[in-house]
Amino acid sequence: MKRGGTGGGWELAVKTYDYQGSAAAATGFSSLEAGVDGEQVLTEGNFADPDQWDAMGPSVEFGDGRLNITTGFNDIFTNKISSSKSHQAAWGRFVFAIRFASALGEVVLSVGPRELAYLNILTLNLDFDNQIIRMLHNTVAGARTDSLTSIPLLAGMPYRAVFEAADGRFEISLAHPLVWNGPVGSGIRYANIVEVDGFLTVVVGTRPRVLDPYGSIQEPPVLPGQASEMRSWKQERNERIESWLGLCLPEQHEVWIGRTGQGGRFRWPFSSPLTTTIVGKGIGEDEGEFIFPLSMARGLDGRFVVLDAGNSRIQVFDAEGNYVTQFGREGSGPGEFNFGTVGELVGSIAVDDEGFVYVADVGNGRIQKFAP
Numbered sequence: 001m002k003r004g005g006t007g008g009g010w011e012l013a014v015k016t017y018d019y020q021g022s023a024a025a026a027t028g029f030s031s032l033e034a035g036v037d038g039e040q041v042l043t044e045g046n047f048a049d050p051d052q053w054d055a056m057g058p059s060v061e062f063g064d065g066r067l068n069i070t071t072g073f074n075d076i077f078t079n080k081i082s083s084s085k086s087h088q089a090a091w092g093r094f095v096f097a098i099r100f101a102s103a104l105g106e107v108v109l110s111v112g113p114r115e116l117a118y119l120n121i122l123t124l125n126l127d128f129d130n131q132i133i134r135m136l137h138n139t140v141a142g143a144r145t146d147s148l149t150s151i152p153l154l155a156g157m158p159y160r161a162v163f164e165a166a167d168g169r170f171e172i173s174l175a176h177p178l179v180w181n182g183p184v185g186s187g188i189r190y191a192n193i194v195e196v197d198g199f200l201t202v203v204v205g206t207r208p209r210v211l212d213p214y215g216s217i218q219e220p221p222v223l224p225g226q227a228s229e230m231r232s233w234k235q236e237r238n239e240r241i242e243s244w245l246g247l248c249l250p251e252q253h254e255v256w257i258g259r260t261g262q263g264g265r266f267r268w269p270f271s272s273p274l275t276t277t278i279v280g281k282g283i284g285e286d287e288g289e290f291i292f293p294l295s296m297a298r299g300l301d302g303r304f305v306v307l308d309a310g311n312s313r314i315q316v317f318d319a320e321g322n323y324v325t326q327f328g329r330e331g332s333g334p335g336e337f338n339f340g341t342v343g344e345l346v347g348s349i350a351v352d353d354e355g356f357v358y359v360a361d362v363g364n365g366r367i368q369k370f371a372p
Helices: none
Strands: 009-017 027-036 039-046 059-063 066-070 079-081 087-089 094-102 106-113 120-127 132-139 142-148 159-166 169-175 191-196 199-204 207-211 229-237 240-249 254-262 277-279 293-298 304-308 313-317 323-327 348-351 357-361 366-370
Touching: 094 106, 106 159, 120 159, 120 169, 132 169, 191 229, 191 240, 199 229, 229 293, 240 293, 254 293, 254 304, 304 348
Parallel strands: 293 348
Antiparallel strands: 009 066, 009 106, 027 039, 027 094, 059 066, 079 087, 094 159, 106 120, 120 132, 132 142, 159 169, 191 199, 199 207, 229 240, 240 254, 254 277, 293 304, 304 313, 313 323, 348 357, 357 366
């Protein structure tokens, strides 16, 4: 192992324990990335094979479950004397992010300076057996521990822990999967998930759920029919950036759009007719009418394209939901579609950053691309 100079550095220690407290291989670490003083010193890579890691800056060393990153200069941390005459280690800027999954026992992740390490250590302890998460900050003045029980620790599920320090402050965060154990009912054909301003929106059949950034789950009113697709987008209006949601309700032959909020504030837009815009004119074959609209997407000009599966066509609407034009018909030639029969209709539509429209013409086994 080599060191990148005589200066200090940061060390990430990884330990696992089983029920009896002995070392165990009950935890699998999938990847790790690191940055020091704004420089990405370790790209995301295979944790199990350090030879595959891409060390682009300071020296990176791995051994005995410990990762050492040495910067090659002396000012990553400084040893200061405060007014109380106690030693205090000032954090440099760094980020460690690690992904892992555990079957049982405990996972202990610690970060701190390689030298004078007793002065400032951050530790994240995940006790899968007792369902407790402990965050420890150890300094020369003592230790502070916070415990959390609101985040479930599930065997075999992926987690991502992030240690971050900058400007004398530090933060530990833990990202985990959303687990929903509630009943979903029978006859579920569709499920959707999108992220809007940090809020995770899930619709399974007719039941929407919204998970906020703090882990709380909201339960908006049940939809009148199953949502085959849900899309989110942002648009600027009156010099403000607004967030929007769109839903396809094929059994109601309707497409809904609504503003979720602005400035990071979220609200479910479909709780009231006053905040819901219905695109189209209802069921039928005329302009602006639908038979099982399965998919929708928003174009660069604010228009909406809707996959009108039962009519084997694509319809275009303006930002206010008014009909503009349409193209396509049933068939297998260029510009023709086969989305199946009623009860077994399938298809999807998307618009790229240049405005090209892509249609999954499933019955014909192809994707068709159309110019803006």
